[in-house]
Amino acid sequence: MRIGVVGLGYVGLVTAAVLADKGYEVVGVDVDERKVEGLNCGRVPIYEPGLKELLTRSQGRLTFTTDYSRLSDVDVAFIAVSTPTVNGRISLDYVLSASRSLKVLGKDSVIAVKSTVIPGTARKVRELSGREVVSNPEFLKEGSAIRDTTNPDRIVIGGEAQWAMDLVEKVWSFTNSPVIRTTWEEAEMIKYASNSFLAVKISFINEIANLCERLNCDVNVVAKAMGLDPRISPHFLRAGLGYGGSCFPKDTKAFLSFSEDLGEPLRIVGAAIQVNEERPLRAVRMLEEVMGELRDRVVCILGLAFKPNTDDTRESVGLKIASLLKEKGVRVIGYDPMARTESVEQVSTKEECIARAEGVIVATEWEEFKGIEDLLKEKYVVDGRRILDLSKLKRFRAVGYGRMTEGRSP
Ligand SMILES: NC(=O)c1ccc[n+]([C@@H]2O[C@H](COP(=O)([O-])OP(=O)(O)OC[C@H]3O[C@@H](n4cnc5c(N)ncnc54)[C@H](O)[C@@H]3O)[C@@H](O)[C@H]2O)c1
Missing domain, CATH: 3.40.50.720 (NAD(P)-binding Rossmann-like Domain)
Structure with a gap:
């Protein structure tokens, strides 16, 4: 053939x-x-x-x-x-x-x-x-x-x-x-319904993470126990900085406007989009909480690809955070094992990126960012993907982690 x-x-x-x-x-x-x-x-x-x-x-x-x-x-x-x-x-x-x-x-x-x-x-x-x-x-x-x-x-x-x-x-x-x-339409619908469902699941656990941050709760513990219920399943139940990439953001929006045109708006999908769009700003706020005024300070973003094992930076959360930080007068540097971009000054190793910065945001869960706690000891850290051993860090915020940490206001 x-x-x-x-x-x-x-x-x-x-x-x-x-x-x-x-x-x-x-x-x-x-x-x-x-x-x-x-x-x-x-x-x-x-x-x-x-x-x-x-x-x-x-x-x-x-x-x-x-x-x-x-x-x-x-x-x-x-x-x-x-x-x-x-x-x-x-x-x-x-x-x-x-x-x-x-x-x-x-x-x-x-x-x-x-x-x-x-x-x-x-x-x-x-x-x-x-x-x-x-x-x-x-x-x-x-x-x-x-x-x-x-x-x-x-x-x-x-x-x-x-x-x-x-x-x-x-x-x-x-x-x-x-x-x-x-039918044609069922096939086309299956793709959008699948992607939208996954986006909803991610935004759902991210809202639970927001709540956990205000309580004595760790969203990873909550998600783990939830995921053991086979009706829920552990997949796509990891709290983080939200979804990016070439598919979920564009597909959820296209599906929402399509549903509105038909007079049957997908309200849950609309809410998932809104929750997701707030994630990058939330990461910046977390850094501000732990580091104070950010203007003129140097912040390193670990992970510029929208997810690990790709060089794709389309709708990357790391890049969105970078542009929000720049608006605040922050000097942003970034490191990614694969992704290359013009929009952030990139350095060639994570060690250099961390060493040159006061604050570090983990934006993508690349394997090589695991186990780097020693490099982060003297830094202000936001673990946006929950891959770090928080017990080894001093001044940090982590998505969905509400336990009392040093530097946290009462
Ligand atoms: N990337 C994913 O993970 C993924 C997963 C599932 C579905 N999809 C869907 O698959 C489609 C393609 O996604 P992608 O990520 O591969 O896109 P892409 O942007 O990486 O590639 C699209 C390619 O199409 C080419 N192109 C545009 N118009 C053309 C034309 N008239 N004739 C010939 N080539 C043309 C472009 O030059 C480009 O090389 C999209 O609809 C996307 O939603 C993507």
Whole structure:
């Protein structure tokens, strides 16, 4: 089977690499010439564990181009272009433009939409492309994208024509994962409902953390006991500085405005967004509480990627905290093992970052930030991700930790 992948970002590139590794002939198309040129020279534009190796291994079966006509003989073309939220609403521009370009496909080819899109989009893609369309939402997580694509929890296949759904199911037959067949709209809804539910869960435990900070409570103890109830489960029940990244913030907002347009506003999702947007400011306030006036002082942010094991800084909480601190006249320096950004002065080791600063905020739970308490002894610390041994720190605040600490006002 020949496969096309349109959009070579986190989703498209991983999809292309995994499918080529499984033996398919894959053509990857992107409008970004520099990206395509780089990929053809063996440069991988993103950091994702195992991706470089996978791309090297599948070289002969994988080609990259900006030329859509190279897709004319593929059996299935996956759309994996971005779907940003602009002013709180999803922008389908890239998906619709890709759909128009996919008129080059043969009449028996199928388009599978992987991009996260509001219900009703697959129908539009069919109108614009004149080809059969299947909604095949993506659930991979950056940081474990290859494992998630090779062995997904579930494969959702939404559509109308059985033969088209059969074909897309066949592409994924190497996974042995459960397949759920649905309508287009159900498939599109499953993706948004899943992401929104996870966002709600995170914001829920973060509000419990706020409450714990005012009591003799540790949110980690509370969450641990809650999570032992299988109806609740421990996943996504870790208090922190909130969710970031390219998906949850944009998807919750797009889903909320979509629900409002239908006259059925998702109030719980709205509350989750609001709670999440308050998290960066809360981290700054915690630092102020323990350190006092921040102006002209140096603060180090540990972690600029939105989560560990990725270099993705989209909607990163660390960067949001950095800009709030700068507004307050703070001199901000940052360190991240992988992420590179122009918006903060970055140093090349955590040791240097900590040594140069008076205050330290742990914004991302990278493995290498665990066990660094000795470096932090003389610093003012905000543990925004609860990865430090608080018993070894002197002047700190920690998310969801309400026990009395030195420097805390009564
Ligand atoms: N990143 C994730 O973890 C993740 C997980 C699940 C679902 N998704 C969804 O998958 C989609 C893609 O996400 P991403 O993070 O891979 O995006 P991305 O921004 O990393 O990559 C998108 C790529 O599409 C290309 N592109 C844009 N318009 C194009 C066009 N008309 N033709 C060809 N290429 C075009 C861009 O140049 C870019 O390289 C989004 O809808 C996102 O919500 C993302």
